[in-house]
Amino acid sequence: MVTTDCRNLFAERTYFMNPPAGWHPDPVDPNVDRYWDGQQWTDQTRPRGPVPSPQSVISPAPAKKRRKWPWIVGGVIALFVIVGLVGGNGSSETRTASNAASSPTSATKTQTPEEAEAERQAAEAAAEQQRQQREAAAAAARAEEEARQNPASYEVLGERDFAMIVKDPAAAKDRKVVLFGRVFQFDAATGTDQFLAYTSPVWEDSDYGYDQNTLVVASDPAVIANVVEDDIVKMYVEVQGSYSYDTQGGGNTTVPKVAIRIVEVVG
Secondary structure: OOOHHHHHHHHHHHOOOOOOOEEEEOOOOOOEEEEEOOOOEEEEEEEOOOOOOHHHOOOOOOOOOOOOHHHHHHHHHHHHHHHHHHHHHOOHHHHHHHHHHHOHHHOOOOOOHHHHHHHHHHHHHHHHHHHHHHHHHHHHHHHHHHHHOOHHHOEEOOHHHHHHHHHOHHHHOOOEEEEEEEEEEOOOOOOOOEEEEEEEOOOOOOHHHOOEEEEEEOOOHHHHOOOOOOOEEEEEEEEEEEEEEEOOOOOEEEEEEEEEEEEEEOO
16 A cells, blocks of 8 residues: 555655645545645545546636616517507508508619610600691691681572571581671770671672671681771671670670671672
């Protein structure tokens, strides 16, 4: 049996520095731990347990600091829930617009060069069509005005045809006809762009043959600038409908209304 002196000698050779006092592996018997008093081995032994590795010796973890962020996050979530409940009655249109704005499919699609070119050509075609429509409308207006200035484009009426127009002027609206008449009022009361005349579809030998009261209006006063009261005139007119006015005798009368385009003073 190895004596304590032998152990101490062994320890002196093994430890070039004195280890701290405590239980250490016996330098002779590996199955036990022997107590080292800081100077020498003692007779106190104990069965040797597993030697802890340096990694297994862990300092006690410091007490964790209580974190506040879970409470903050919880509060924020609760706030959103409350806001959602309060705003749940919002209009479906608002929610739909919001969802549409956030939807990936609502993003503007980038045009390919081919699509851009097709769009440009379509725009040019639409602009060209509009230009052609304007030109066609202008040409039609010119042709209509030329026809208004052409005496041959106005129809000569018989007595019965004229009676039908007098009966229902609205039904004959825009008809271009020839009328004869005697101007009986063309003064400050009528103005410079219209007059009243007794009319007939034919030339009458007597002034009393003109017996249909008619309102004659001119879009351009220059057309009737040379006409005065009591003139006998040949007029190329378009039927406009009827016109009602108060008479000087205190009554009211309704007469045919025509737009004069060409006028000839014939008597």
